[in-house]
Amino acid sequence: MTTTVTAYAAASAKAPLERTTIERRTVGEHDVLIDIRFAGICHSDIHQAREEWGEAIFPMVPGHEIAGIVEKVGPGVTRFKVGDRVGVGCMVDSCGVCEPCRSGHEQHCLEGNIQTYNGVGKDGEPTYGGYSQKVVVTEGFVVGIPDGISLDVAAPLLCAGITTYSPLKHWGAGPGKKVAVIGLGGLGHMGVKIAHALGAEVTVLSQSLRKKDDGLRLGADHYYATSDPKTFEELAGSFDIILSTVSAPLDFGAYLNLLKVGGALVNVGAPEEPIALNLFSLIGGNKILAGSAIGGIAETQEMLDFCAEHRLGAEIELIAAAEINEAYERVLGSDVRYRFVIDTATI
Known part of the structure; x- marks a missing residue:
């Protein structure tokens, strides 16, 4: 028997999210039924609910x-x-049998992983996300949240945490390394916390100094305004890793110039527009321009264990479900420090 649960859904592209009901599948042999307590709001929820990343499935529960x-x-x-x-x-x-899946990189499944929402499950039915009371998920895609993190501040780690942890680990952030984080937002603030906990020297590169006090409190050692041309002169050749968390088009040549020889500029933000790049920015200094997409399930568990060990959680503003549409507008206006989390008891 399926289970009827209450949720918040967008009926069509750009429609406001409204309270409704959805069906969750019967708990199967290897399924876990989860009573959702908290659900984070990611900027990608807004993109998908407004059909800005291609054709989407409606009604949509992000x-x-x-x-x-x-x-x-x-x-x-x-x-x-x-x-x-x-x-x-x-x-x-995910398919579970391709090389990426077998090596713990399910996010790169060659058949395409099944997204938590705006996807189609193996049963042919649309997937519905966390703005709801309950969800049924196969156990291989469920992770344990350690006791060292409260559930409300843990929720955003399932996207913002792993999205920043994975590239920082992959590119060797740690003692003796200098890491710059571009943007201090929902992703960037976790990048700062995690890079600091890994032992790196951390610099925030932000448009202005408006959030400098926050950045230093969260673990940054230095904070610079990218609107000041002197920043790019002073920091030339400084960093081993630059993590870009912004979705705005950047002057990649200018940022690549901030890397040491062999350094990496890694993008987790995704601008909608194509970028222009002079390849001499990479050739000079053997520099790397890379991207990163979340992490596999094992690495996500590793990230949660790391965050619990270091007492790291997201900086959140807890909201009621009736405030979701207002929260979307505030995210678009950069009016959140640093992640909205829905108390699903209010759905």
Whole structure:
């Protein structure tokens, strides 16, 4: 039997999100039924609900930053039990047999991973996300949330946390390394916290100094305004890693000039427009321009364990479900420090 649950959904592109009901599938052999307690709001929720990233599936229940409690498990589930604290991120399944899946990189599944919402499950039905009371997910795509993190500040880690942790680990952020984070927003503030906890020397590069006090409090050692041309002169050749968390088009040549020889500029923000790049910006200094997409399930669990060990959680503003549409407008206006989280008890 399917389960009817209350959710907030957009009926069509650009429509406001409204309270409705959806059906969750029957708990199968290897499924976990999660009582959702908190759901983060990611900027990508807004892009998809407004059909800005291509044709979308409506009605749409956004939300891929899910934290809750296990309510029921299928008879074949071995990793979780009723009462466990768990999370679900950006994907809820994959083919499981291709090389990326077998190597723990399910986000790069060659058949395409199944997104937590605005996707189609293996049963042929649309997937619905975390702006809802409950969700059913196969156990292989559920992660445990350690006791060291409260569920509300843990929810955004399922996207913002892993999106910044994965590239920082991959490119070797740690003691003796200098890391710059472009943008101090929903992603950037976690990038600062994680890079600092990894032991790197951290610099924030932001348009202005408006959030400087926040940046230093969150773990940055230095804070510079990119609107000041002297910043690019003073910091030339300074960084081992630059993590760009912004979705605005950048002067990539100017930022590549801030890297040391062999340094990497890694993008987790995704501008809609194509970029222009003079390849001599890369050739000179053997520099790297890279991208990164979330992380696999094992790495997501590693990130949560790391955050619990270092007492890291997102900086959040907790809201009621009735405030979702207002929160979307505030995100677009950069009026949040630094992640909205929905208290799903208000759905």
